[in-house]
Amino acid sequence: MGKFEITKDKAGKHRFNLKAGNGQVILSSEAYESKASCNNGIESVRKNSQDDARYERKTAKNGSPYFNLKSTNGQVIGNSEIYSSASAMENGIASVKKNAPDASVDDQS
DSSP states (O other): OOEEEEEEOTTSOEEEEEEOTTSOEEEEOOOBSSHHHHHHHHHHHHHHTTOGGGEEEEEOTTSOEEEEEEOTTSOEEEEOOOOSSHHHHHHHHHHHHHHTTTOEEEEOO
């Protein structure tokens, strides 16, 4: 089962990572000023993760694929790692869809 890990960065802002059951990070957030905003971001991931249209499939400068998960207003709420292939990226999207809805929250901030 997946989990969201909330941490504080060096600037004191809150961030979350969605981790798959094997502990691998499958989605990372932007920096949030408050923990409440970070929790709202997690809820947005839960809500939007099931809609394939919310995934923006992109290509990095080096040609490697990655994706962004967007909310209904078009704002990016999470981004993936850089993948070695398009099929690996699609597996990452499938993992977010599988893990996000029921993931626990581990607040380490």
